[in-house]
Amino acid sequence: MRTAAGTARSGDAVADAPRTTIFTDVDYEKNGKQVVFLRLPHSPHDDAWGVIPIPICVIKNGTGPTVILEGGNHGDEYEGPIALGHLIRDLDPARIQGRLIIIPAVNQPAVARGQRVSPDDGKNFNRTFPGSPTGTATEQISFYVNSVLFPMADAFIDLHSGGSSLSIVPSAIIEPAPDPAHMKRNIDAVLAFDAPMTVVINNLGDPRTSTASAVRAGLTTVGTEMGGGGTVSAAALKVCRRGVDNLLAHFGVLPPAKPAPAGHTQLMQIPGSKGYVFATTDGVFEPFHEHGAQVHEGEPAGQVHHLTDPGRAPQVLRYPTDGVVYGKRQPGLVKPGNCCLVVVTPYTGQLA
Ligand SMILES: [Zn+2]
Incomplete structure (x- = not known):
């Protein structure tokens, strides 16, 4: 001390x-x-x-x-x-x-x-x-x-x-x-x-x-x-x-x-950049899961809707890793780069 x-x-x-x-x-x-x-x-x-x-x-x-x-x-x-x-x-x-x-x-x-x-x-x-x-x-x-x-x-x-x-x-x-x-x-x-x-x-x-x-x-x-x-x-x-x-x-x-x-x-970790799902287009983000959900790599995480262009299909975002949903974006409106979801995985000591 x-x-x-x-x-x-x-x-x-x-x-x-x-x-x-x-x-x-x-x-x-x-x-x-x-x-x-x-x-x-x-x-x-x-x-x-x-x-x-x-x-x-x-x-x-x-x-x-x-x-x-x-x-x-x-x-x-x-x-x-x-x-x-x-x-x-x-x-x-x-x-x-x-x-x-x-x-x-x-x-x-x-x-x-x-x-x-x-x-x-x-x-x-x-x-x-x-x-x-x-x-x-x-x-x-x-x-x-x-x-x-x-x-x-x-x-x-x-x-x-x-x-x-x-x-x-x-x-x-x-x-x-x-x-x-x-x-x-x-x-x-x-x-x-x-x-x-x-x-x-x-x-x-x-x-x-x-x-x-x-x-x-x-x-x-x-x-x-x-x-x-x-x-x-x-x-x-x-x-x-x-x-x-x-x-x-x-x-x-x-x-x-x-x-x-x-x-x-139990210790979890945000596994570096793979822990984040980022928006890739402008629109309104619809998440597919709630906090604590077990999710899998490649699984659809949510989709971004183009409300003023309803004929255009929503853009689907996918989880970059297996894990548990830890954080979710609050405002619906997103632009490219906004953090939409955060996933945690069991702690391994490697955060890269
Ligand atoms: Zn803070």
């Missing part, structure tokens, strides 16, 4: 190292509960000397592991931020051992607007890591998370849902770690979350996500995909709240979970 690293504050940066632009009243070493803001200087047309206020809660009691809990990475994914709001309001600091750093609406402009990307700069927070102190607002926030928060922590929990364009089986996810011992830490943690499904996802190898950065920083790293469709699922929210409690118990920050986790243990 690296709890002693809690002194790695922005003010400690050496002279030539890039410094965060964010300032805050939070004291990461203070016992008790603080609910305050990170403040990012922001100077748009209607607010010359304003700030973007990013909520942060630090709950600390004595010594123990430090866990970062992130929600609002994408602004239209709600179960995570709601679960973290409950934690912020309800958790008695005396119940924990260690430190929680909770950032429930980390890309605040995107959360305030209910959008995947920031309305300020059009950036997807989860494609900006490691960020930049001289970049756009979104890049400055990811720089703070990567360079100020990650060095303080032992573990990172990144709570996503499917967002406006996807509906996903509520699940806990793992970012692969190249070091086997680190991967085992991630797997042990994600199984402790005890979601109905657990999936290894590497975003086609993209290094710019917060979980990929957390793994590079050595943190035990767990994510989620909870429902989606730009709405709140009561069932997924229940899985999310219980899973976070289970994880915090696994890390030793909370007492053992009651009731004990049910013990879901």
Whole structure:
């Protein structure tokens, strides 16, 4: 555990190292509960000397592991931020051992607007890591998370849902770690979350996500995909709240979970590019299967209708692999390249 690293504050940066632009009243070493803001200087047309206020809660009691809990990475994914709001309001600091750093609406402009990307700069927070102190607002926030928060922590929990364009089986996810011992830490943690499904996802190898950065920083790293469709699922929210409690118990920050986790243990994976069914024409996508359906390579997955040209036959899309339907596009309207379906397969350790 690296709890002693809690002194790695922005003010400690050496002279030539890039410094965060964010300032805050939070004291990461203070016992008790603080609910305050990170403040990012922001100077748009209607607010010359304003700030973007990013909520942060630090709950600390004595010594123990430090866990970062992130929600609002994408602004239209709600179960995570709601679960973290409950934690912020309800958790008695005396119940924990260690430190929680909770950032429930980390890309605040995107959360305030209910959008995947920031309305300020059009950036997807989860494609900006490691960020930049001289970049756009979104890049400055990811720089703070990567360079100020990650060095303080032992573990990172990144709570996503499917967002406006996807509906996903509520699940806990793992970012692969190249070091086997680190991967085992991630797997042990994600199984402790005890979601109905657990999936290894590497975003086609993209290094710019917060979980990929957390793994590079050595943190035990767990994510989620909870429902989606730009709405709140009561069932997924229940899985999310219980899973976070289970994880915090696994890390030793909370007492053992009651009731004990049910013990879901099967690991699945998105098998690289073969896990995705993409639209190849404009139109309206009709899926042929529901979540959880067992499907086969070459089997019709759905079809794209040309509603304004009814004499033209729909274009059939096929599954590129055997597997289980994990995610489905939400809006009917598609254009070439849109992700229509996602399929998972049993975990093999090979994601290419
Ligand atoms: Zn997301």
